[in-house]
Amino acid sequence: MAESLTPLSVIVVGLLRERDMHPYEMMRLIRQRGDDRLVTIANGTFYHTVTRLERRGYAASVGIDRAGNRPARTTYRLTERGAEAGAQWVRQELPRLGRLTEFRVALSESHDLPRGEVIDLLTQRRAALAEYTAELRDRLAAAAAREVPVQFLVEIERESAILDADFAWLDGFLSRLADPTVAWGIDELPVETRERLDAFRESVIS
The missing domain is CATH 1.10.10.10 (Winged helix-like DNA-binding domain superfamily/Winged helix DNA-binding domain)
Structure with a gap:
């Protein structure tokens, strides 16, 4: 479906x-x-x-x-x-x-799922990222051992740097999401915040 x-x-x-x-x-x-x-x-x-x-x-x-x-x-x-x-x-x-x-x-759109489910799904993503990152770094190490010129490794080095940033963001987000004082989903937002969102939507269509 x-x-x-x-x-x-x-x-x-x-x-x-x-x-x-x-x-x-x-x-x-x-x-x-x-x-x-x-x-x-x-x-x-x-x-x-x-x-x-x-x-x-x-x-x-x-x-x-x-x-x-x-x-x-x-x-x-x-x-x-x-x-x-x-x-x-x-x-x-x-x-x-x-x-x-x-x-x-x-x-x-993940805010429509329960907090615990999002944590579980993103934890699965983190595990997959860790496995992929390890493979990527093994390739870089093998290339360095063969003295492959840097011009042939520039794209894979960039991808490795992006993965580092992705890990940093994901770990920080998972930490915030695990904090029950951080609102998750519309129902957990303060009433005044929901009212501001409603007012914003009305201003868009008026």
């Missing part, structure tokens, strides 16, 4: 978890929040993505707004099947290596 979702459709599912929306509102929120760093937003592709979610039973239309002279706007609601598919996709992608766009989107 989750395999049929794309990174863009998972972002749409995440928006519909918040409340019912029409595609125009979704696109504006994505851009306002800077999530267009993660996926490409084009009108045709976006509307096609929403239509596919509806066709597969992951979203359902709940009304059409025909106010004023603007085009009719269909409002969509997330179905239980869609919510589960989105959560399963995030579970699937968080621990995986080698799929950077999918990981970034899964991470951005």
Whole structure:
């Protein structure tokens, strides 16, 4: 079920978890929040993505707004099947290596999973990263022993440095996530924070 979702459709599912929306509102929120760093937003592709979610039973239309002279706007609601598919996709992608766009989107939507589950999934990712990093450093050491010129190792050295930064970030995030005083998920946010988020959403569509 989750395999049929794309990174863009998972972002749409995440928006519909918040409340019912029409595609125009979704696109504006994505851009306002800077999530267009993660996926490409084009009108045709976006509307096609929403239509596919509806066709597969992951979203359902709940009304059409025909106010004023603007085009009719269909409002969509997330179905239980869609919510589960989105959560399963995030579970699937968080621990995986080698799929950077999918990981970034899964991470951005991981707040919809329980804290303990996210810790477990990212701990699995850390173990996979450790194994891959060890293999990479073995290759570098073997290359150094053969006196391979640096010009042929520059990309692998860069990847090794990026992995070091990834480890540092991941360890720090796991430490924060393990702290029960750090809010995780919408329900744990202070009421005033949720009210600010609601006010922000309203300002985007007004």
